[in-house]
Amino acid sequence: MTYSVSISIDAMGGALAPNCVVEAISVAQKLYKDVKFNVFGDSGVLSNLFAKYCINPSSCEIIHTTSVILDTDSPVRALRHLTDSSMRRAIESVKNGYADACISAGNTGVLFMMSRQILGTLKHIKRPVISGVFPNKKGKCVFLDMGANIEFNANSMFQSAVMGASFAKAVLGIENPKIGILNVGEEKGKGRSVESEVFDILKSSGLDFVGFVEGNDIAAGIADVVVTDGFSGNLVLKAIEGTARMILDMVKDTFKSTLLARLAAFLLRKQLRERFMQLDPNHNNGAMLIGINGIVVKSHGGANPSGFLNAIKVARSLAKDNVNSHIIEELEILESRGIGLDMLDKIKHTSAKIFGFDK
Amino acid sequence: MTYSVSISIDAMGGALAPNCVVEAISVAQKLYKDVKFNVFGDSGVLSNLFAKYCINPSSCEIIHTTSVILDTDSPVRALRHLTDSSMRRAIESVKNGYADACISAGNTGVLFMMSRQILGTLKHIKRPVISGVFPNKKGKCVFLDMGANIEFNANSMFQSAVMGASFAKAVLGIENPKIGILNVGEEKGKGRSVESEVFDILKSSGLDFVGFVEGNDIAAGIADVVVTDGFSGNLVLKAIEGTARMILDMVKDTFKSTLLARLAAFLLRKQLRERFMQLDPNHNNGAMLIGINGIVVKSHGGANPSGFLNAIKVARSLAKDNVNSHIIEELEILESRGIGLDMLDKIKHTSAKIFGFDK
Numbered sequence: 078m079t080y081s082v083s084i085s086i087d088a089m090g091g092a093l094a095p096n097c098v099v100e101a102i103s104v105a106q107k108l109y110k111d112v113k114f115n116v117f118g119d120s121g122v123l124s125n126l127f128a129k130y131c132i133n134p135s136s137c138e139i140i141h142t143t144s145v146i147l148d149t150d151s152p153v154r155a156l157r158h159l160t161d162s163s164m165r166r167a168i169e170s171v172k173n174g175y176a177d178a179c180i181s182a183g184n185t186g187v188l189f190m191m192s193r194q195i196l197g198t199l200k201h202i203k204r205p206v207i208s209g210v211f212p213n214k215k216g217k218c219v220f221l222d223m224g225a226n227i228e229f230n231a232n233s234m235f236q237s238a239v240m241g242a243s244f245a246k247a248v249l250g251i252e253n254p255k256i257g258i259l260n261v262g263e264e265k266g267k268g269r270s271v272e273s274e275v276f277d278i279l280k281s282s283g284l285d286f287v288g289f290v291e292g293n294d295i296a297a298g299i300a301d302v303v304v305t306d307g308f309s310g311n312l313v314l315k316a317i318e319g320t321a322r323m324i325l326d327m328v329k330d331t332f333k334s335t336l337l338a339r340l341a342a343f344l345l346r347k348q349l350r351e352r353f354m355q356l357d358p359n360h361n362n363g364a365m366l367i368g369i370n371g372i373v374v375k376s377h378g379g380a381n382p383s384g385f386l387n388a389i390k391v392a393r394s395l396a397k398d399n400v401n402s403h404i405i406e407e408l409e410i411l412e413s414r415g416i417g418l419d420m421l422d423k424i425k426h427t428s429a430k431i432f433g434f435d436k
Numbered sequence: 437m438t439y440s441v442s443i444s445i446d447a448m449g450g451a452l453a454p455n456c457v458v459e460a461i462s463v464a465q466k467l468y469k470d471v472k473f474n475v476f477g478d479s480g481v482l483s484n485l486f487a488k489y490c491i492n493p494s495s496c497e498i499i500h501t502t503s504v505i506l507d508t509d510s511p512v513r514a515l516r517h518l519t520d521s522s523m524r525r526a527i528e529s530v531k532n533g534y535a536d537a538c539i540s541a542g543n544t545g546v547l548f549m550m551s552r553q554i555l556g557t558l559k560h561i562k563r564p565v566i567s568g569v570f571p572n573k574k575g576k577c578v579f580l581d582m583g584a585n586i587e588f589n590a591n592s593m594f595q596s597a598v599m600g601a602s603f604a605k606a607v608l609g610i611e612n613p614k615i616g617i618l619n620v621g622e623e624k625g626k627g628r629s630v631e632s633e634v635f636d637i638l639k640s641s642g643l644d645f646v647g648f649v650e651g652n653d654i655a656a657g658i659a660d661v662v663v664t665d666g667f668s669g670n671l672v673l674k675a676i677e678g679t680a681r682m683i684l685d686m687v688k689d690t691f692k693s694t695l696l697a698r699l700a701a702f703l704l705r706k707q708l709r710e711r712f713m714q715l716d717p718n719h720n721n722g723a724m725l726i727g728i729n730g731i732v733v734k735s736h737g738g739a740n741p742s743g744f745l746n747a748i749k750v751a752r753s754l755a756k757d758n759v760n761s762h763i764i765e766e767l768e769i770l771e772s773r774g775i776g777l778d779m780l781d782k783i784k785h786t787s788a789k790i791f792g793f794d795k
Contacts, residue, residue, distance in 0.1 A: 214685075261670040261671065293675070307620075312618060316652070316672045317679045319652030324680065337703045342700075345690060345696070
């Protein structure tokens, strides 16, 4: 049997690992016959779980590792000492060509630093980012950076925009993605100096730039790619998730509150399932670390089996689409037009000077 | 007839002004017999609307003004040239003691700068903030800064925390408000340097500090007061509003989708109204500019009449509670303990040096 995609999975990362991860793999194995799974973790534990979930070993290989990276581990400790961790070995398998992509629900900071160290970055890219896909009124949008770069400047935000647009084209199939910069107002001059600088750069980039968008424009679907720094992006991402969870819980409570409500819920079960499923963070689970020279997908640490399954789906589709080749193509087009990222390095950015991040 | 509260209203500010504002006043007049309303705007237009909404002129005075501040007006232009604007005159009426509070749905930036210039700040306060009240799973929380200070340092964020706690005590009746700093992780060391500094200051302040909270903790109700800078705060505020609106629209669509769904909606109308009303941004409309030496309430620019009515309710309650006296009391207690704001001025903050925002 030959497989068209090989995916490595860190089975030990995340709050519900390894049980939840193996359960997800058992479903994925049935759905995606073209995928070979390389499952990294404690072989004793994994063998038992494979038996429990009736996993067919022909397309699922267990690769024994001796350590696990915890959420409390610092990147420094993890990079220096945890060399036989399930996360590291999964990333290394992408580096040495054994896998086309890897997935982890473990420590985000470590996954990011480790991927960067082991796999390096794509040509032209200095600061990879974590991107996510959000539901909006018109469909879906790419949101980035979700937390990789707490420090940033106009150049790194422009890189994010380019990577986000390439991702939207490759993964969401949007031909000319509309790019928006997240800001506190739509008018030029609003926000910090870095937003004004990125505005000017994007305006002259030839990309489809719709200008500044506000927090409420994300859900409204004004832009297909919404760009901000990693600090703001992470706050916004979690605020959206928290709000969605709170409201969905309220909807559920309402439908359980009386006998009549239960009847109503029964009448509406189909519509409710269809409409609300897309709001469940598990349904949109699977964030790509864009800009890394290899496909690395971050699953939410608290994802349930159906959430982790979605991350597998994302990784498979990114690998089959060969997403990084598309991103590189897009970057090369920009370079050839003289509006690429290398050129920007030569410009002195005020914000970079102010914030002291430019090196 | 004597009134216990006098409230000035900028009738010309906001997307739906002056119609929506006068409609809200017509309802408020019937609900709050103890309030005298001073309504600033074009007297010709307002007289017609007063007739349309059957407003009793005995407790509603029209004060004619000749100009209106638009959303596109810069603070500089508004402060220098629009001296007979409805917004400015409403603020001035608080300064000269004619009113106990004022409300505007107009240009936020101008309202903030103008209030600060005309009314000044409370003792010890250098950077007033815009605070809002959010619904959460446990009730309500104070969220600040919603957009006043794009530039900030640890000192100004600590001031925000103190003002937010005083506001929560005075307005929401929470005896010992739990304070959280919004960050991208709960562990110390996460986020920017400014978050770490505020963490240390709050830890030793004697206030009930619960540490860092993440975006999803806002809705979960981990803290009664959630503090961040004005840039992040504005993004998060609008992301939450946008998400809530999108989901509420989906709920409404679901209930309209089929005949059975309409029946279900009919069965559930009472529960739905009760539970979802609190999520409507109009229901939580009315943000106080805390730290200003006078009560100024900002209404959402797009608030409907019921939203503006809520802003009137907020202004009345703040005026009746004499909220600023409570805030000053709290600040004095901190000063007397040697952990107040004046002392902080003497500390050199790393972030202030990095960002160059100190003073």
